[in-house]
Amino acid sequence: MAVYTDVAADELADFLKQYDLGELLSYKGIAEGVENTNFLLHTSQGGKQASFILTLYEKRVAKNDLPFFLALMTHLAEHGINCPLPVKGRDGEALRELSGRPAAIITFLEGMWPRKPNVTHCAGVGAALAKMHLAGANFAVRRANALSVSGWRPLFDAASHRADEVQPGLRTFLAAELDHLSSGIWPTDLPEGVIHADLFNDNVFFLGDQLSGIIDFTFACNDMLAYDVAICLNAWCFEPDHSFNVTKARAFLNAYGRLRKLSEAEEAALPLLARGAAIRFLLTRLVDWLNVPPGALVKPKDPLEYVRKLRFHQSVRSVRDYGLMPSGLVA
Amino acid sequence: MAVYTDVAADELADFLKQYDLGELLSYKGIAEGVENTNFLLHTSQGGKQASFILTLYEKRVAKNDLPFFLALMTHLAEHGINCPLPVKGRDGEALRELSGRPAAIITFLEGMWPRKPNVTHCAGVGAALAKMHLAGANFAVRRANALSVSGWRPLFDAASHRADEVQPGLRTFLAAELDHLSSGIWPTDLPEGVIHADLFNDNVFFLGDQLSGIIDFTFACNDMLAYDVAICLNAWCFEPDHSFNVTKARAFLNAYGRLRKLSEAEEAALPLLARGAAIRFLLTRLVDWLNVPPGALVKPKDPLEYVRKLRFHQSVRSVRDYGLMPSGLVA
Structure with missing residues (x-):
């Protein structure tokens, strides 16, 4: 949420000569994107x-991953997904350099991200996520998920000695959960594909109740599709007081399922995947929380929100607790 | 340079029902404006x-001053100045409230502010400043300049005990200058009117070499017109290494003079007014520098830049040193 790098008008005008975008009228640094300057x-x-x-x-942002993100957005946009389309310069390249940093231009999506998502928004996200999973099926480039189960232990090791500063007992709680999730129970045989991996409400735009687009593919990678579903359960279906809204979850899951039906194995794994998704965001938030650089422009997000969410998922017995009628049963 | 207050999409949609602006497509917090959320x-x-x-x-921002700023922009826009025009709601009001804060909508000006102003930019600013002074002549609302000579002593008193932390000897230097400027020599009989009082390069937009508009009237007030000229000498005519560029100053002053000729008294007072303008920005920057709140989103500007500028103006003997041929002489 900041402009880390300013660009002079003449520098930008020179840069734009590599494109066919017409005459530059204005450019404003916008307060979106925690990691980058936009x-x-x-x-x-x-x-x-x-x-x-x-x-x-x-x-x-790892420079080597940028071609993946740009190629993915191009692929998805060309397959009917409302997402930004990377703009190629006259040389056919979308990725170049400006002010010593990798830089790219993408089309602007109109729409507003919902600060207070409602049930309709959740249904829209379910449908959009399923469409994205289907559209990504024939995308050939691959990128591993660095923040899946094997990536959590290093985060824990970096933060655990100070975890109890944030909440007494947090270190023990995290250690036990991490031991559980890395004890060989993490699924390995569920359907995989391209996942967004960060489809929070600030990455989904609406015009009225209609979803107008999804943005920010900087965490996109190959992983279990149902893990993306689990991330969205965490991101969209809890209230500001951290209570779980089963109506939102049902709307989200049903909308997803109408376009891409979850298998019985995926449904059965969902509570476990949701615990994994919760600890993934808990750990990155904890690391950020404990390592705010002096003069930081971004206020770190509260890791404890995810302790509450994780405890909820620990209590879940089946997808029925998420509002979904299990596939094996007649509705 | 920050979004201090976020607004939810539905809150904003409700707010916009008071206007005739059509359908909201998007809104982005922009990283402009140090004091406000835009x-x-x-x-x-x-x-x-x-x-x-x-x-x-x-x-x-003092809430009582907002009607002045909005009325002034409306007046200037209606008198041919390219500045944002406050948009009135259906009730005829431009100023209302949103998220517990006074709020207003103004038209968006295309254009880019020059990060590295050149001589052509300085000439453009001279002409625009003169036009603004002429257009403001029949503006009836008045606002005193809180940051003129009588406003400097309180700033000094707030910061002086820690001034030497910024540069050894700064306290003595400032005290002497302040004593000099407040010894009765500050002009009182020069032509007055509405001044912008903050026409720095980030408040002036250009499309190519053409000035496309001036923005940010939150320091505008009634004061000597030549004081506004002196502020611009400080803001536009020094190089990044703090050296004075007499070619830029001449271009600025000549462009101003072609539209509004400075009187002999104004010209004679210019070096003194420029010292005043320098100490004004020096003092507010010093106070900001010494009072950065924890978690500040804005990096304070270096006050020492203005020590260098002030020393330059102290060495000036006449407007000739600013590149202007004095009016009393034949060019």
């Missing part, structure tokens, strides 16, 4: 105004 | 897209 550009082409996002990828 | 809105009216700025005035 500018909203207005350009004029033959009297018609258009908007784009220019992203400067700051150091937390 | 959103760039896209709306659609009959298929035509338009852009606006929504400002939430945060606590540092």
Whole structure:
């Protein structure tokens, strides 16, 4: 939520000469994107105004992964998903450099992300996630999920000695959960594909109740599709007081299932996957919380929100607790 | 340079029902404006897209002054100045409340502020400042300049005991300058009017070399017009290494003078006014520098830049040193 790197007008004008975007009318640093610097550009082409996002990828984003993200957005956009389309320069390249940083221009999506998601929003997200999973099926480039089960232990090791500063007993709680999840029970045979892996409400745009697009593929990777579903259960189906809203979960899961039916194995694994998703966000938030750099422009998110969510998932016995009628039963 | 107050999409949609701006397509918090929260809105009216700025005035802005700023922008825009036009709601009011803060919508000006101003930019600013001074002549509302000579002593008193932390000897240097400027030599009989009082490069937009608009009237007030000229000498005519660029100053002053000729008295007072302008920004920057709140989203600007500028103005003997041929002489 900050502009880490400013760009001078003449620098930007020079940069834009590599594209066919028309005349630059304005550019504003926008307060979206925790990791990167984003500018909203207005350009004029033959009297018609258009908007784009220019992203400067700051150091937390692995440069080697950028071609994956850009190729994925291009693939999804070409397969009917409302997501930003990377704009290629005259040389056919979407990824180049500006102000010493990797940089790319993508189309601007109109729409607003819902600060207080309702049931309709959750249903929209379910449908969009399923469509994305289907559209990603024939995407050939691969990227491992660095934040899956094998990636959690290093995060825990980096933060555990100070975990009890955040909440007494947190270290023991996390250690036990991590031991459980890495005891060989984490699924390995569920359907895989491209997952968004970060489909929180600030990454989904709506116009009225209609979902108008999904953005920010910087965590996208190959993993179990049902793990993406589990992430969304965490991201969309809890209230601000951390209580679980089963109506939202049912709307989300049913909308997903109408487009891509979860298998019995996926349904059965969902509570476990949801625990994994909860500890993944808990751990990255904990590391960020304990390592706020001096002069930080971004307020870290509270890791304890995910302790509450994790405890809920620990109490779940079956998908029935998420509002879903299990596939093996007649509704 | 931050979003201090977020607004939910449905809150904003409700707010916009008070206007005739069409359908809201998107809103992005933008990283401009140190004091306030600004959103760039896209709306659609009959298929035509338009852009606006929504400002939430945060606590540092005196609420009582907002009608002055909005009325002034309206007056200037109606008198041919390219500045944002406050948008009135259906009730005829431009100023209302959102998220517990005073809020207003203004038209969006396309253009880019020059990170590295050149001589052409300085000439553009000179002409725009003169036009603004002329257009403001018949503006009836008045607002005193709280940051003129009588306002500097309280700033000094708030910061002086820690001034030497910033630079050894700074306290003595400032005390002497302040004693000099408040010894009765500050002009009182020069032509007055509405001044911008903060026309720095981030408040002036250009499309190519053409000035496309001036923004941010939150320091505008009634004062000597030549004091505004002196502020711009400080803001536009020094290089990044703090050296004075007499070519830029000449371009600025000549462009101003072609539209509004400075009187001999104004010219004679310019070095003194420039010292005043320098100490004004020096003192507010010093106070900000010494009082960065924990978790501040804005990096304070270096006060020492203005020590260098002030020393330069102290060495100036006449406007000739600013590149201007004095009026009494034949060019």
